[in-house]
Amino acid sequence: MMQDLLVATALLLVFEGIMPFAKPAVSRKMALLVAKMDDKSLRAGGFISMMAGLLILYFIK
Numbered sequence: 001m002m003q004d005l006l007v008a009t010a011l012l013l014v015f016e017g018i019m020p021f022a023k024p025a026v027s028r029k030m031a032l033l034v035a036k037m038d039d040k041s042l043r044a045g046g047f048i049s050m051m052a053g054l055l056i057l058y059f060i061k
Contacts, residue, residue, distance in 0.1 A: 020027040034042070 019030075037045075
């Protein structure tokens with residue numbers, strides 16, 4: 001179980017690092033856009049992201 005959590009964390013870091021490594025200017029622009037978003041939009045995006053992750057996990061397991 002702990003190994004699975006570490007693998008998931010490692011993969012998250014790899015995927016999160018791809019865009020800033022490949023296109024730093026685009027990543028900077030995206031960060032600025034996110035900083036300007038209201039709380040409702042950020043929560044909606046976070047919720048959608050969590051639900052997508054749960055669906056993927058459900059179909060994998």
